[in-house]
Amino acid sequence: MTDYSPLGGDPTKPLRLGTRRSKLAMAQSGMVADAVREVTGRAVELVEITTYGDVSREHLAQIGGTGVFVAALREALARGEVDFAVHSLKDLPTTQPEGLVLAAVPEREDPRDALVARDGLTLAQLPSGARIGTGSPRRMAQLNAYARSHGLDMETVAIRGNVDTRIDFVRSGELDAVVLAAAGLSRLGRTGEVTDFLSTDTVLPAPGQGALAIECAEDSTELAAALAELDDPHTRVAVTAERALLAALEAGCSAPVGALADLLADGQTVNELRLRGVVGSTDGTSLVQLSITGSVPTSHDDAAAFGRELASEMLAKGAAGLMGERAL
Numbered sequence: 001m002t003d004y005s006p007l008g009g010d011p012t013k014p015l016r017l018g019t020r021r022s023k024l025a026m027a028q029s030g031m032v033a034d035a036v037r038e039v040t041g042r043a044v045e046l047v048e049i050t051t052y053g054d055v056s057r058e059h060l061a062q063i064g065g066t067g068v069f070v071a072a073l074r075e076a077l078a079r080g081e082v083d084f085a086v087h088s089l090k091d092l093p094t095t096q097p098e099g100l101v102l103a104a105v106p107e108r109e110d111p112r113d114a115l116v117a118r119d120g121l122t123l124a125q126l127p128s129g130a131r132i133g134t135g136s137p138r139r140m141a142q143l144n145a146y147a148r149s150h151g152l153d154m155e156t157v158a159i160r161g162n163v164d165t166r167i168d169f170v171r172s173g174e175l176d177a178v179v180l181a182a183a184g185l186s187r188l189g190r191t192g193e194v195t196d197f198l199s200t201d202t203v204l205p206a207p208g209q210g211a212l213a214i215e216c217a218e219d220s221t222e223l224a225a226a227l228a229e230l231d232d233p234h235t236r237v238a239v240t241a242e243r244a245l246l247a248a249l250e251a252g253c254s255a256p257v258g259a260l261a262d263l264l265a266d267g268q269t270v271n272e273l274r275l276r277g278v279v280g281s282t283d284g285t286s287l288v289q290l291s292i293t294g295s296v297p298t299s300h301d302d303a304a305a306f307g308r309e310l311a312s313e314m315l316a317k318g319a320a321g322l323m324g325e326r327a328l
């Protein structure tokens with residue numbers, strides 16, 4: 001595919017966007033397709049690709065955690081079957097494979113986790129004995145730590161599945177609440193079902209949560225340049241710092257690691273970046289939670305250094321010992 005340039009050649013040919021087939025992935029890809037049509041003036045067609053993460057009923061962690069949703073899309077890219085692919089950034093492994101580039105990270109949606117509980121309950125209103133469903137060790141660790149510090153007797157229950165499956169646990173009365181990414185619900189037009197947007201002081205999201213990643217082959221230089229118009233520099237800086245933290249902790253997307261970089265503004269001027277990180281045991285008995293603030297990084301390397309610095313401070317406080325239980 002060395003001299004294959006999707007933006008050159010026949011302009012009547014649609015650009016092929018590789019996507020997972022879940023409702024959420026299709027919604028995300030549809031939004032990106034619209035934006036790409038706008039910036040390129042080209043037709044964009046969605047090519048659905050089934051990934052192992054979509055067909056397996058096993059818990060994500062058991063089938064290898066990091067990257068199960070991503071591998072099949074990348075293979076299709078590498079084989080030249082699609083021109084570009086859209087991923088949820090939080091599902092992307094932190095190492096960039098040879099030959100592929102992260103052409104754009106568009107403006108991030110709400111990064112917070114959201115509670116969908118019975119009877120409109122907020123986290124603070126959940127009664128003792130409440131059962132909360134989540135398959136994420138990161139969410140478990142922080143929810144259990146919250147319960148402990150508030151003297152609440154809550155139980156986190158391991159579940160997995162798509163958005164409908166997870167919300168059905170609440171509808172059916174099997175669970176009192178489930179926790180999902182607010183961004184996913186928003187892209188599906190379902191924020192109305194959220195009963196509480198969880199404060200990032202209580203639950204830090206996964207690194208990159210709420211952001212999308214648009215990836216293409218490195219040698220599709222014209223396409224990469226066109227896609228770069230969809231890049232949001234502030235989001236890019238934030239997620240670069242968050243993912244460098246994750247990488248330096250040597251953790252994957254199923255590790256109990258939360259991170260969020262905020263740009264702090266003084267009036268209209270963005271002048272500082274705050275990066276918060278957390279790692280915890282899933283039972284919530286121990287959490288290492290730290291934050292650093294500094295001037296806004298002006299390069300990819302500076303943003304990554306920001307993440308590595310927080311990681312080394314967390315490791316000095318015992319973070320490594322809390323990631324032993326990879327997965328559930």
Ligand SMILES: NCc1[nH]cc(CCC(=O)O)c1CC(=O)O
Pocket residue numbers: 088089090091179180181183184208209210211212
């Ligand atoms: N791990 C699955 C996954 N990957 C991305 C999202 C939501 C969208 C996003 O974070 O951008 C979800 C679902 C969830 O965590 O509820």
